[in-house]
Structure formats: C-alpha cells, structure tokens
Amino acid sequence: MNELSQLNKYFWHYKRHLASGIVFVVISNLFGIFPAQVIRYAIDFVQDTLVVNAIFNTPEFQPFYSSALTKAVLLFSGLVVILALMKGVFTYLMRQTIIVMSRLIEFDLKNDVFDHYQHLHIGFYKVNNTGDLMNRISEDVSRVRMYLGPAIMYTINMVILFVMVIITMLSVNPLLTAFVLTPLPILAVLIYWVSRQINQRSERVQEKLSDLSTFVQEAFSGIRVIKAYNRIPERELEFTELCNGYKNKSLDLVRVNALFMPTMILLIGLSTILTIYIGGQLAMEGKVSPGNIAEFVIYVNMLTWPVASVGWVTSLVQRAAASQKRINEFINTPADIVSPSDTSFELKGNVEFKGVHFTYPDSGVRAVRDLSFSVSPGKSLAILGHTGSGKSTIANLICRLYDVHEGEILVDGTPIQELNLDGYRDQIGYVPQEVFLFSETIGNNIAFSTSSENISQERVVEAAKDTEVYENILGFTEGFDTRVGERGITLSGGQKQRISIARALVKQPQLLIFDDCLSAVDTETEERILNNLKRIMKDKTTIIISHRVSSVKHCNEIIVLEDGQIIEQGSHTDLLSKRGYYHEIHEQQQLEIMNAED
Ligand SMILES: Nc1ncnc2c1ncn2[C@@H]1O[C@H](COP(=O)(O)OP(=O)(O)OP(=O)(O)O)[C@@H](O)[C@H]1O
Ligand SMILES: [Mg+2]
Incomplete structure (x- = not known):
C-alpha cells in the first residue's frame, strides 16, 4: 500500500476534482435514498386508504377515495421519477469529476514515466527488455488508473452510502436491519475471492498474450531470415501452440467470470427473501409497516453493488499496488548521467x-x-x-x-x-554503428537530428546530396516523402546508412x-x-x-x-x-x- 502513496501528490494536484467528486457522491446517494422513502409513504398511504375505505364503505365516499388514491399514486410516481433523474444527474457529475481526475493523473503519470525513461542510462535499456518497459508504461499505468478512478470512486460511494442507508435502516428497525445485512459480508468475501481468481487468471491470459505478440512481432521483423532458412512450417506450429496456450487461459478466465453474476444474484435474492420473511413477521406484530418492507428491499438492492465492490475494489487496489511498485522501481532509479x-x-x-x-x-x-x-x-x-x-x-x-x-x-x-x-x-553529430530509422518519411528521418521545427528543405536536400543518397531518393516515386517502413525495411543497407549519415550532417555539427x-x-x-x-x-x-x-x-x-x-x-x-x-x-x-x- 505504501507504494500507492507515491500517487498522493497527484491527488493533491487535482484536489478540486476529488473534493467536488465527494460532494457529488453524497448528493447522488441522498437522491438514491429518498425514492425508497417515497415508496414507503406511497405503500403505507395506499394501505391506509384501503383500510379506511373498507371501514367507511359507503357509495357516496367511493369516488372521493378513488380519485384521491389515483392522484396520490401519480404524485408519488412523479416524485420517484424526478428523484431518480436527479440521482442520474449527480452520478453523471460524480463520474465526470472522479473518473476524469483518474484520466488526468494517468496522463501525467504516463508522461512522467516516459520522461524518466528517456533520461535513464543506456545500461538500463540493456538490462530491461523493451517489452517490459512498454508494459510498465501501458499496462501498469492502466492498472494504477483503476485505483485512481473506479477504486477510489466506489470506495467513497460505498462508505457514504453505507453510513446513510444503515442509519436510515436502524431508525426504522434495528432487528430487521441486522437480519437483512447478514448475507452481505458473505457476499463481500465471495466477490473478493471471485475477483482475485479473475485477476490472477487475466494476468495469465495477459502473459500468454504478450508471448504471442512478441512472437508475432519477431516473425514480422525477422521475416527475411525466416523465409531464407525456410522455417515457415515450424513457425506456424509454434504459433498454433502459443495460440492454444492463450485460448486455454482465456477459457479458464471465462469459467470464473461466469460465476460472478450468479453469485451476486443469489446473495441479493437471499437478502430480499430474508427482508420479506422477517419484515412480514415484524409487520404482523405491528412493529413495522408494509411500506417499510418495500423500503428495505430497495435498500438491500442499493447496498448489494457497493458490498460486491468491496471485494472487487480490494483486488483492484492490490493489483494497482503491485503495478505501482513496478513503476516506482523505475521512477526511483536515478538518472545518473545528468547535466550539471x-x-x-x-x-x-x-x-x-x-x-x-x-x-x-x-x-x-x-x-x-x-x-x-x-x-x-x-x-x-x-x-x-x-x-x-x-x-x-x-x-x-x-x-x-x-x-x-x-x-x-x-x-x-x-x-x-x-x-x-x-x-x-x-x-555533435553522431552516426551510430547500427542504423535506426523511424517509420517516417525519408525527409523527416533526415531532419530528425535538429530540434528547430522549420529546418529548410534545402538543408535536407543538401545533406542528402553530400551523402550521395540524393539520386536514390529521387528514384523513389514519392522522393523525400517516401515512408521508409518499420526500421527502414524498404531501403537497401547502403541507403539506410547514408540516410543515417545525412541525419548527422543536416544539423551542421x-x-x-x-x-x-x-x-x-x-x-x-x-x-x-x-x-x-x-x-x-x-x-x-x-x-x-x-x-x-x-x-x-x-x-x-x-x-x-x-x-x-x-x-x-x-x-x-x-x-x-x-x-x-x-x-x-x-x-x-x-x-x-x-x-x-x-
Ligand atoms: N553495451 C555494452 N554492454 C556491455 N559490454 C559491451 C557493450 N558494448 C560493447 N561491449 C563490450 O565491449 C567490448 C568493446 O566493444 P565495442 O563495441 O567498443 O567494439 P568495436 O571495436 O566497436 O567492435 P566492432 O568493430 O565489432 O563494432 C566488446 O568486448 C564488447 O563485448
Ligand atoms: Mg563498434
């Protein structure tokens, strides 16, 4: 968890988003609780009206009762709809602040990590492979974002909702509250277990996927060697094998994923049945009204997702902490070649x-x-x-x-x-032994060495002439605008070398x-x-x-x-x-x- 504390500075930076997000969570939850109470009033009102109607069952009062009942029910329904709309508005605002904050922090974090990478020592790139570095900046940062956004949002939401709903429930009937809440901790533990399984299995799926992409990437960049040594059939077999591994791991994941919803529905059902059974008995004893039972059913449903999210959020946070640890390892590696x-x-x-x-x-x-x-x-x-x-x-x-x-x-x-x-x-102009061209146009590859944006085309042409590659470039249909393909695959070895030299000369070192x-x-x-x-x-x-x-x-x-x-x-x-x-x-x-x- 300590690892995640490195992110606090970002929270501080976006404190306004976070603070307004919390306010919106509170308001949206208030609008979530009100409808339940309106429904209690409505049911109790209808029941009382029916009782009164049964006692004073005279023809002259009949029209009065039905019109009053219709009006009241319409009024209550209208109120519920308005409250639901208001809840919707504030839930939208809640996401617009907290999830937006998480995306902004993700953006900053990605930039910080990339910036740090660029300043690290060359030796660092020898020890850590490219796939690993790429993973940390994409996969790990996304996981951390799940903590910054959803995990934080659901935790705040859960705490606030719990406090509000449970206080309301206790004020109605403590005994009923206790019974209704019993299945919820079981739900939380089960969901935690299921989410962990899901995460572990997705991790394995991810590993297989990254094996697969490494393989495919090598197969493409090394296609000349593969063809020349006629290793195509073997590569196909290897690929099928890798795909098989990926498929099996994905099926493992599907199996657990399929358990998620049924588990939730089962436990919600259990809570609802308990509410109706115990509530019914209490209603018969006159301790609660039928409206209270309806109200409780709504509360149980409101609590289910937050309770389920405890398990889910816990595993999200664990994953984020593991990812942040990996990011910190790099962020805390000092850039030892620095400019004084x-x-x-x-x-x-x-x-x-x-x-x-x-x-x-x-x-x-x-x-x-x-x-x-x-x-x-x-x-x-x-x-x-x-x-x-x-x-x-x-x-x-x-x-x-x-x-x-x-x-x-x-x-x-x-x-x-x-x-x-x-x-x-x-x-200085340095032409390294191993040519590296970007998947860009020839012109841009040559102009790459200078930071001045508006380097003149004449200088690029001059550099190409000086390195004797100008004629070659003119030979391509698009001239300097020819795209060189990944790592310059479309050029001959000598052409690549000369473009690489032109890149050094264009900056007039x-x-x-x-x-x-x-x-x-x-x-x-x-x-x-x-x-x-x-x-x-x-x-x-x-x-x-x-x-x-x-x-x-x-x-x-x-x-x-x-x-x-x-x-x-x-x-x-x-x-x-x-x-x-x-x-x-x-x-x-x-x-x-x-x-x-x-
Ligand atoms: N990045 C590196 N990390 C560790 N050892 C290295 C690294 N680069 C080169 N070496 C080692 O340092 C020694 C000198 O390598 P260097 O690349 O300077 O040779 P070179 O004269 O340029 O050879 P060539 O003519 O083949 O390019 C070699 O023994 C090599 O194994
Ligand atoms: Mg050398």
Missing part, C-alpha cells in the same frame, strides 16, 4: 582523452584501457581496429552515453561531466563521429562522401571509426586499437612506413580489392 548546468556554450570541437579506462557496468567487460589521444577543430581522427577492440565504446564515451571511471575526457578543455549535456549533444557507417557503401561512393566531408568539416572536428583502411587513410591522425589499447598511432604514411599492424591490414585489404577486380 544549463548554460549555453559554443562547442569548438577539441576532444582529449587522458588515461581513460572504461568497464561496462552490466557485462564487466573492460573495453578501454589507459587511452590518451586528442583531436582539435579542423582535424580528423580515425580509429581502426579489430572487431571488439573498443572503437564504438570510444564513440559512446564521447557522446557521454556512459561516464568514465578512471581518467578524464576533456571537451574544449572542460571535463565532459561539467558541460551542459543537452547543449553539447545539440552540437561542430564535432562529427562516424561509427563504422560506411561499411555498406562501395569504395567509390565512400571516397565521394569522404571528399564532401572534408569540405563540410573544414573547421570542425571529425572522428571516423572503421575497419577499412580506405575510410581512414585521409585522416590527419589514425589510431589503431587492440583490446582497448592504442597499439599504433600516426598518419597513413607514418603507419605504412612502420610496417606494423596497420600496414598488414592495408596489404590485406589491397589484395582483397585486387582479387575483387580480377
């Missing part, structure tokens, strides 16, 4: 690593050791090395996706941790980092792109990470990494003359090119 200041600054593009060591916290892999190098504006630095040698790690560190443990990274002479992070990231993003481009196109880069990045800093000598040979400085350490450093010609590792790779790649040409 908001002061804006002009990035010049000087990057310096001083004895940097870095170990990935989640895997414990020591990716970079004692790394020192620097690059200044107008210069280009290349990083070359075997797979797993720590190249992307350096890019991650420069973007401050992680903080280093030992040594320091200086940007324009200032430790990277002291920079305004948003301002810094706004001025002061520092550009290319993480192996020319690997799917042929050497001629690569040469052209690198030439364009030289022009664009004239006074700016470029860092190019690659496996290929062809990508790095024009850079001012090349560092060769092995196992997170620099083993060779210098310009292309320096390194060739050293006849070391770089020279070896160069020879190998030359040979490959020559073989390919043969």
